[in-house]
Amino acid sequence: MKMLIGGKWVEKDEVIEVLDPQDDSVIDTVPRGKPEDVKLAFDIAEKGAEKMRKLATYDRYEILLKTAQLLSDRLEEYSRLIAREGVKTINEARKEAARAVNTLTYAAEEAKRLGGEIVRFDADFRRDRRMGYWIKEPVGIVLAITPYNDPLNMVAHKVGPAIAAGNAVVLKPTYLTPLSALKVGELLLEAGIPEEALSIITGKSGDIGDALVTDSRPRVITFTGGVEAGEEITRKAGLKKIMMELGSSSAVIVMDDADLELAVPSIVSGSFWAAGQNCIGVQRLYVHRKIYDKFMSEFVKQTEAYKVGDKMDEKTDMGPMITSSEADRVESWIKEAVEMGGKLVTGGKREGNFIWPTILENVPKEAKVVKGEVFGPVVVVFPFSDLEEAVREANDSDYGLHAAIFTQDLDKAYYAAKELRFGGVMINDSTDFRVDYMPFGGYKKSGMFREGLKFAMEVMTETKLVAFTVRL
Numbered sequence: 001m002k003m004l005i006g007g008k009w010v011e012k013d014e015v016i017e018v019l020d021p022q023d024d025s026v027i028d029t030v031p032r033g034k035p036e037d038v039k040l041a042f043d044i045a046e047k048g049a050e051k052m053r054k055l056a057t058y059d060r061y062e063i064l065l066k067t068a069q070l071l072s073d074r075l076e077e078y079s080r081l082i083a084r085e086g087v088k089t090i091n092e093a094r095k096e097a098a099r100a101v102n103t104l105t106y107a108a109e110e111a112k113r114l115g116g117e118i119v120r121f122d123a124d125f126r127r128d129r130r131m132g133y134w135i136k137e138p139v140g141i142v143l144a145i146t147p148y149n150d151p152l153n154m155v156a157h158k159v160g161p162a163i164a165a166g167n168a169v170v171l172k173p174t175y176l177t178p179l180s181a182l183k184v185g186e187l188l189l190e191a192g193i194p195e196e197a198l199s200i201i202t203g204k205s206g207d208i209g210d211a212l213v214t215d216s217r218p219r220v221i222t223f224t225g226g227v228e229a230g231e232e233i234t235r236k237a238g239l240k241k242i243m244m245e246l247g248s249s250s251a252v253i254v255m256d257d258a259d260l261e262l263a264v265p266s267i268v269s270g271s272f273w274a275a276g277q278n279c280i281g282v283q284r285l286y287v288h289r290k291i292y293d294k295f296m297s298e299f300v301k302q303t304e305a306y307k308v309g310d311k312m313d314e315k316t317d318m319g320p321m322i323t324s325s326e327a328d329r330v331e332s333w334i335k336e337a338v339e340m341g342g343k344l345v346t347g348g349k350r351e352g353n354f355i356w357p358t359i360l361e362n363v364p365k366e367a368k369v370v371k372g373e374v375f376g377p378v379v380v381v382f383p384f385s386d387l388e389e390a391v392r393e394a395n396d397s398d399y400g401l402h403a404a405i406f407t408q409d410l411d412k413a414y415y416a417a418k419e420l421r422f423g424g425v426m427i428n429d430s431t432d433f434r435v436d437y438m439p440f441g442g443y444k445k446s447g448m449f450r451e452g453l454k455f456a457m458e459v460m461t462e463t464k465l466v467a468f469t470v471r472l
Contacts, residue, residue, distance in 0.1 A: 001178075003031045003202040004185045006044030007195020010037070016175050016202065020084055021320045021353050022311055027084055030178050033203030035211035041170050041199035042141065042217045048168035048196030049140040055194070057111055060164055064108035066191035067184075072101045078152060078183060080312075085177045086151050088274050089311045089319050100153040103436040103453070107160030110437075110453045114165060114461070121467065132467035138166035139219035139241070142460055143212055147224045148322050149277045151177035155184050157436065158222045161456035163188075167220075168197040172212055176322055178202045205229070213237045220460050224279075226373075227398075227445050243449040243459045245441055247373045248401030249283045250431035251394035253416060254295060255387065256288040258406035262428060264295065266406075267379075268302045270430025272357045275318050276377035277326075280402040280424075280431045283374050285381045286390040292383045299381075300346050303357045320353035321376060327353045330376035334358055337367045337380070347377070365396070373399065387412055395421045400443030402431035423450070 002009035012031035020027050031037075052060075071078060075097050082093035116135035121128045144158035155171065162169045173181035178200075185200045201208060213221060213233050222243040223233055230246045252270070254263055271282040287295050311319040321327040331350050337360050338344050347358030358378045363370055369380050384390040394403055404426035405416040417425045423442035426433050434440060441450035449459050 001182050004200040005041050021322050030202040033201045033208050038211040044196050045141045045168040051194040052166045052197045061108045061111045063191045063193050067187045068101050068104035070187045083311050085179050087319050089316045096153050100156040103156040104160050106437045106453050107164045111164035134465045136461040141218040142167045142169050142220045143218035144171045145223040146173045148174045148177040151180035155181045165457045165460040171200045175204050244447040246447045247279045248399040248446050249397045251284040251403045252282050253390045253405040254287045255407035256290040257408045263406040264298045266430045270432035271379045272377045286384050289383045306357050333368045337363045337369045340364050391419045398445045401446040404431045
């Protein structure tokens with residue numbers, strides 16, 4: 001495929017091969033962008049920002065709604081592309097594609113809700129004879145940088161609110177899964193977005209990362225990725241608003257009164273969705289000692305029933321890691337945990353880029369699988385005796401995106417909701433719960449600001465105050 005600069009499809013002599021992580025076969029190639037491509041994209045985006053600023057709210061609504069409708073009409077095509085270039089099974093990919101339709105639709109609706117308020121200047125003790133209001137205006141250009149694990153819906157989450165707020169967008173998808181993003185570009189152009197308002201630059205961060213984040217023209221950077229990359233962006237970006245989601249080590253607490261028929265399948269799904277390559281996937285699991293053996297028996301049984309294999313097979317539950325290097329890393333983390341005294345309860349098996357669903361016990365807190373973000377199909381289980389202990393252990397992390405508790409006791413649920421230092425706390429659900437209009441983001445190293453359409457639009461707009469002096 002070609003990349004998109006200012007609404008025009010561009011080829012380059014140097015290309016990047018897009019590989020199917022299942023067998024490393026070549027699916028397609030994309031141009032290997034260079035800094036001059038980035039400069040051109042921002043040059044054109046300045047004109048696009050002016051066009052978007054003058055575009056009526058209803059026009060932005062129609063562009064996004066039509067994009068959602070076009071995607072809905074081609075859902076199976078896009079689902080298969082998600083599955084081919086990424087890590088999801090075809091069933092997981094279909095759910096992502098359907099969510100992207102919803103995300104774009106919600107963005108369209110939020111375009112109409114972007115408003116302001118009257119300011120009562122005469123409420124001040126000076127009783128000024130003034131009247132006024134504040135409104136939200138677009139920042140101009142939004143730079144969006146997206147990861148591999150949600151190659152379609154993550155694009156919708158960044159491009160959708162940027163357009164709804166009236167901005168031009170320069171999008172840089174990861175070179176590992178760029179095809180879904182480029183296909184979104186096709187839909188937006190078909191839906192009528194001004195050509196100058198959209199660029200999708202393909203390439204490697206080592207080639208174009210600095211050119212993207214150091215350019216002074218984008219006012220907002222929205223980035224999803226790792227902590228190290230996020231910290232580097234903040235050092236280089238200058239005076240910009242930077243909205244980041246940087247991952248997690250999500251914790252789930254299972255109380256002794258939990259409904260295990262609800263909890264176990266929810267935790268299994270939350271642990272191994274997309275082969276654990278999921279920022280809100282279950283990683284640390286705290287189970288009350290009174291039910292520990294009973295829980296573990298069923299948890300292991302359902303985990304071992306998971307079918308690992310061909311992503312395109314309707315019966316497959318879990319696919320591969322994104323690259324062999326990521327599979328190497330996760331495998332090494334599992335081995336380190338065992339060498340440090342941890343017990344491999346099940347899993348740990350590897351074939352190519354596939355790693356089987358893995359459960360570990362008795363792992364020291366210093367191990368990478370506890371302290372870091374595994375981002376793979378690995379869950380570490382700990383017993384606990386009281387809720388305060390479990391909450392304290394769950395909070396003992398550099399991350400704070402999502403946490404969860406399973407209990408039928410309202411007081412315990414409320415205590416956990418109040419004391420867990422996470423951006424989202426799920427009651428009787430796994431951490432892997434999200435609807436696309438809710439605020440989404442985390443504490444500590446998990447990021448800054450919140451995604452979720454209207455919450456993203458807050459970052460992607462400026463507040464303008466208008467005050468009239470009235471002579472009566």
